[in-house]
Amino acid sequence: MRLRTTTSRQQSRRYSGLVVGAVAVLALSACTGSAEDAADDEEGGSGSAPVAAGSNDEEGDTVTIGFSAPAADHGWMAAITNNVRDLAEQYPDIDLQVAEGTNDVSLQISQVETFINDGVDAIVLLPFDGAAMTPVALQAMEAGIPVINVDREFDDPNAARVTVLGDNYGMGVSAGTYICEQAGGDEDVVVAEIAGIDALPLTQDRSQGFEDALSECGLDVDARQAAEFTVESGEEVASQILQSESQIDFLWNHDDDQGIGVLAAIENAGRDEFVMVGGAGSANAMREIQDDSGVLKATVIYPSTQGADGVKLARLLVQQKGVADLVEVEVPRMVQLYAPVVTADNVDDYIDTAFES
């Protein structure tokens, strides 16, 4: 309404800043009071063993740990942060600073800079992009703060004191080997693959492992599409693959969160002629496997407890303890977790530590 004349009130501008500021205050105060819901104590990893005298779990000096991870835009990533929070609650000597959830590398760098300014004892970092976070991790190490790198690797070994990784290549190998077994030597089967975010090295590793394992028994990937770990993208990509491939024998989907969308697309298309293998190992995928009524017959685990393991190792490191079951005095440089295949036969062993999508 450009042509309207109004009599102006000068006051409105004078107070505009106050209103904007008040909004910020409200937003801040609204969440400082939010209670952690400790209702479902689904802690990842092993059930916390009773503290034996002289063991590592005995309370030590307070350790301030800064933790930063990408946005919890899918169940696995949300579980990472939840498991970290749950673990920190169990240890009275852990003071956890969580800078949660951003896929903006610039902001994540600022979060780590804030930890460095604060002089925390250790930083546990799950980078959105490992390479992009390397310079700031190096800065932290140079400032004498040990960095524990989780899941997505830095490109410089000096940027982390400890690295905790899942086995992405191994996931692909496990999935490929399982499909080889199921195919039973038939080399004419059609194999489809629905990957996660293609720009991430971890996705490339998974696909490489899958391809390598399949080629061992003379198979190859006939159709491959990348989704984005989200339900929506899984549904979209799966419909495209089902549309273009009239006959599929095996389908590997990298991620059980996007798998919800993939299964929905399969249902909508009314297809059931193939065996589907999942990835990451969510609780709902495992329930689906227990049911044994749909196409999903197996999933490959990628533990969502890595962040919690990182925090545990950070605590040991700062308190100058080692890993109890190793002879080695110091905390190791690298811990790589295993990627087992979960089927109806062994699903009961894993379902309790699985994450909810």
Next chain:
Amino acid sequence: MSEHSTAHGVDDTVAPSGGTVHTGRLADEGGAAPRGAGLMSGPFGRNLGLVVALLVICLVGVFTAGDRFASVDTALTILRLAAVVGVVSIGMTFVITGGGIDLSVGAILALASVWATTFATQTMATDTHWVVMVLVALAVGGACGLVNGILIAYGNVVPFIMTLAMLASARGLAEIISERRSQIVPAPTLRGGGVEGFKDFWSADVLGVPLLVVIFALVSVGGWVLLNRTTFGRRTLAVGGNPEAARLAGINVKRHTAMLYVLVGLCCGLAALMLIGRTSTGSSTHGTLLELDAIAAVVIGGTLLTGGRGTIVGTVIGVLIFSTLSIVFVLNNQDSSTQAVAKGLIIVVAVLLQQRLARRSTST
């Protein structure tokens, strides 16, 4: 609706005091307030609300985090965070003031970062001089802006649609060029060779101030001068305010519009270099949703989304408000979801207030 000589570069950016009631559609210093408003008119009055908002957020920081917030290191962290989005927002201010919008800034930044780092990682690896990277990033940014500008100005494609198309295609092209991998600029110390001096240059401080912040400051000052003290700026306001009137006043509206998109493209190229300096990588995922951050900063700064009025000072404060808010949230252990809600509320409140200002500044 007279255009009040904004078209001819007459050097009178201060609000005319010649008894005319018409004071609309001028830049910062134009002062939207009627004469006689005293303290509340002029640039100080226009941005007072924003300054107060920033101070309030800082006070919240001080009260909740104390010395952890009120330190030089924290201030530098906030400024470094603001620098990349800040440079893009300055360019965005010009486009929006000129009556357009650019949704492709994040994608252009990604493409420029990938293209520049390709020279350091894939093709020429170790014998690339980093100046080549700088030139490539600026050229890519400028070229994308030129494509946007030409199709919008001469092809009559709606800016929203054109830049949406650019958003999709530039990011796609970035993924193709980078083979969807993060391209790491090798450091000379690590693998031998490497891009001499590039990292050192970007991580340097100038008198204790990080280079990123210095560049942000220079771009801000440059942007302010361009908008408020040059013919180019005057024309931008005229084109955004009323393109037809601007055309009748002898401005080449089409050419000027195209130039605005080239300008924001160059800003994206520069921001891409800053982000490469910050992360040592070029990646097709850089700058995701950057366009929203930039538009938000510009709009709460007081630039009209409908064009015709723009303020660089407001944009800079807008960027600082959001980056300060981010750091206050980090210091308080708060998650990003709450932060997103706060951000949304701030945008809405700012725009509501701005509408009242806009009505007041328009006269018959």
